Amino acid sequence: MNQEPGFTVVDPPRSVFRRKRFLLPFGIAVATALTGAVALFASGTVALPWQDVTVVRGMLASKREFFQDPEVRRILMKHRVQVEITPVGSRDLAYREDLHSFDFVFPSGQSMAELVYRRRAGKTTSPYKPFFTPIVLGTYRDYAEALEQRGVITPQPDGDGFYYNLSVPKLIEVVEQGTFWNQLPRKGGKDPVTNSNRVIAQTPDPCRTYSGSTWLGLLAFAKNGNQTPVDESDALRLARDVKPLFDIEGQHGEELAPKYVTPEGRTFAPVVVIYEHQYLAHQFRMLDRTGAADRERVLLYPEAQHETVPELLAFTPAGSRLGELVTREPDLRKRALELGFRVFGSGGSFDQSELSAHLGGRGLPSPRSGVGDTETWLPPRDLFEQMITEVGGCT
């Protein structure tokens, strides 16, 4: 194989492939790549070249964390489905010019799905509801101690210190009084935290995200005596009442949940509006990595919860194929639990639910979500849009 042709008059340069110092590393590279490719194929991470892989293009907001999970991608690849994600805030998603060019979209909540339905008038849109997750506040133990001392939150009876119930009206009261964090003594006679900012919950931009706009809805509902506004003037008055609560923060940040779990999280924001699944996924990762749960970070559940059921909206057969998989495929449903989502079971309350069992299996208590007790209603879509625009100054 290595022989040179004997009759060559001019010695040509030897092919790069034949040089000895090339051959050995090349051979190793091929062997390594081959082993890797076989392993990937066997694990379902890649499909072999001649197999048809359906690339499903979707626009997603916070729920993209599910589809970015390597295990989810692997399971989907087993079914020869690969998801290509365009990350975008839920409200941005609903207004995007190229909305119809995707196979599916996955806004984080119903109110944004409604906007999508409206734009899809006359076009096929198939909804799938694979899981749900409530909007909560993520914070840190010392901040929770300050809020508890002030009577804004109370520990959940079986929460083992991880979960609290939040009175939104009391929180609004403390915010509107202009309270600074360093004015709030902590439970157990401890000194206030060192923070000379005013007390607020920091939220993603209500103009762009579902969680930001829903937090707006929660505050407005509480401020309006647990009523939704009935007409335009009512909605605008309420929006102007709520706006100062948002103006304290000024410019809203992005990607609050990924930052919340970093060691620098409390510097970004000590109290943030996030989804329950983002917190639970963090706890599962902590358990995997360190064997112990993170007891510094705690969740606050609004007492009047708003149930968030995100809908995967399929526009094409490829999108529907994905929708079917995420709602029915057992491995994907199991993985959703492992990522902290509540999946729809065969019925029954959350206490008997699969997520509850999963939490128990990992040694974590189950939160009481407030869902089913008092409920926060968001205003009718058109009024809500006006309120969001008024508060956020959306462009």
Next chain:
Amino acid sequence: MRRALLLVVALLAACTATTPPAQTLTVLASAELADLEPVLARLRRDTGVELRFDLRGTVKASEELARGSTGHDLAWLSSTRYLKLLGARLPLATSVMLSPVVVGVKRGKADALRSASWADVAARAGSGSLKYLMADPRVTGSGSAALIGVATAAAGTGAALRDEDVRCDKLQGFLVGRAPDPPAAESLFDEYLAREADLDAVLTYESTVLRLNASGRLREPLEVVRPRDGIVLADYPLMLLDPDKRAVYDKVVAWLRDRPAQEDIMGRTARRPVDPTVPRTAELGAELGTSLYFPAAQQVLNTLLAAYDRAGRGSRVVFALDYSTSMRGARIAELRSAFASLSGFEAFHVGERITVVRFAGTVLAEHAVTIRSAADVAALNDFLASDDLRDGTAIWSALDHAYRQAGEGAVVLMTDGENNAGIGPDEFLAAWRGAPVRTYAIPFGEADPAELARVADETGGRLVPATEGSLAEAVEEIRGCR
């Protein structure tokens, strides 16, 4: 299956045989990211993707992006905050690393500033004992973040800075300490090395301070001071400008956010990883404290920059103080203590021209000084200590006298009675209509707030009510107004 594997081998061989041409992406990048070069070299080696940086100050780069296409494939700025202020639509962005803007203080000066607030920094700067280097806030993210941070702290609202908070700017003392010719460079690394002998501190990213310390080229090491009232944190989002480059963007982001790259970034550039699972190095282990809320409107920044440009010009204040006999006792004591307790952002600062006029039925005495040292402030307090109280209250004649000294500054008028000598308010207004001097009036005791408010408003100033016991607050509120 065997055939299938052979095919894979063939395909792989084909791929490996022709080294893929390095893909090159152009990146509009914050200038301090020049220090990423070794990391980018590894990126290229591992992925075949070359990032070609076009370096700018973050504020300048944000302005270019907000105007429209810059022709770059990606942008990598310290923050999207300036883009958002300009109302630009945000491209797909992924945060890669973190670094706060901090004060790097020479070890010899650091003792006084450990666990300092921005007000403490401002007071030391204003008294001439802290000379610092800060980049141009019109161009750079570090300069802009520092300016916004210190102004937010000075407003003391605990909320995002609003335009009305900047109306009376409290930064003049702080800006006294600013080194001349602020560099337009985003990284102050070289600039600080060159000017170290003339400086006590540098306001810049934590990463720059730590790299200066590690360089072995400093005569005196720096200590990182994170003012306790809050800092501004940069999160370095990598942004996709050309949607057609999405696949390679994803590849680059995945590589950058993978653990080896995150560790490499931390090791080489002293920035903090966004990956929560990467243990921070000892020097990056410290808690950062809180962040200041960031303003929501570009207008706030514009007002702030105007104040920044005014620094050192026309810092002239005349205090016209009522020394009538009704002030005797608790009131005069409170007045003196209000002046003696001015501190932090409100402290008298070097270069400020202060005139104090004592009046009763006539102007009793006047003391004018351009502050050079603490002794000058002490002399002012000595002047206020006088017990020479007289009968009568000539408010408008005293104000007229004050206006003659005020140049283009401001007058703070404090009185506890009604005018019963000298000219009247209308005479005063007629004489000074259109003058570039504002009056801030503090009514006290039996003073007539309506009349004082009318005159103050006409000059462009305002009335600052002070019940007894809150005079100090009223004086503090007016400090920095002009």
